[in-house]
Amino acid sequence: MEKVNLAQKLTLFNDYWHPRIVGELNDSQVKLVKVQGEFVWHHHEHEDELFMVLNGRLQMQFRDKDVWLEAGEFIIVPRGVEHRPVAPEEVHLLLLEPKSTLNTGNVMDEKTAVAEWI
């Protein structure tokens, strides 16, 4: 049982769209990810996903609206809902999702990445 310092963990990697695992509880994992640019449209069949902005400004695109998120804000994307994160500039995110979650959901893409523990 050690504490996790988010800022310290964020110094350990610099690549985009490649989530790292920093905690696990119940059936879920806490992940950190740095993103910039446009992700792929996708959804998750069985998983709800929480995105919390730690640094920067993220646009979460849905088919019927866009939501801008700033540091200290989160959004929960329910399973089945198509979404696409877009980051005009670098953004640091905390993710909370079931262990089974793949970043690109139902889509296989060059941005598909397996999360590792840091």
Place this chain on the structure above:
Amino acid sequence: MEKVNLAQKLTLFNDYWHPRIVGELNDSQVKLVKVQGEFVWHHHEHEDELFMVLNGRLQMQFRDKDVWLEAGEFIIVPRGVEHRPVAPEEVHLLLLEPKSTLNTGNVMDEKTAVAEWI
């Protein structure tokens, strides 16, 4: 699908040790709580619990050690592990735990409180 601003939600209540629900995903809930003083020793039979400090400085006491948490740090307390949060001054926490979680776990106490949505 609306975003949640943590600072704004924290303006909506001022009582201590009374968690408020601000999100739900999969089998878990995201809660906010303001605390000051000493909580009761307790554990949760079936639930792992995440505590993230948003403002202030929290001491998480375990039977064999104490861990100090500052803003931007979290700790996961696995099910079955006795713990007691202590806050010499006011602390704002984000909690992540299964919907079934009662704040005082296996103990019924004057601090036992049912969380409500805000």
